[in-house]
Amino acid sequence: MENRVVQGRMVTPQSLAELIEGDSVMDAENISDADRDCPECGENVVEVGYMPSVTEFVTGYKCQECDWATTDRDE
């Protein structure tokens, strides 16, 4: 499934990655359900792998219901 609803709006892999990164990204993989719940509100968390630059690959996590987001870079 390509597009998902996050905080009430439809996101593509690219737009979700940019939401998590807070900046533009070069490329993003498909969005999938992360094997975790949001630590803030307990709702579902989605994950997306993306490349913020040619030399870096990051997995980003975003709650579908609130502002919580993180990446494997921050953990």
Ligand SMILES: [Zn+2]
């Ligand atoms: Zn949440």
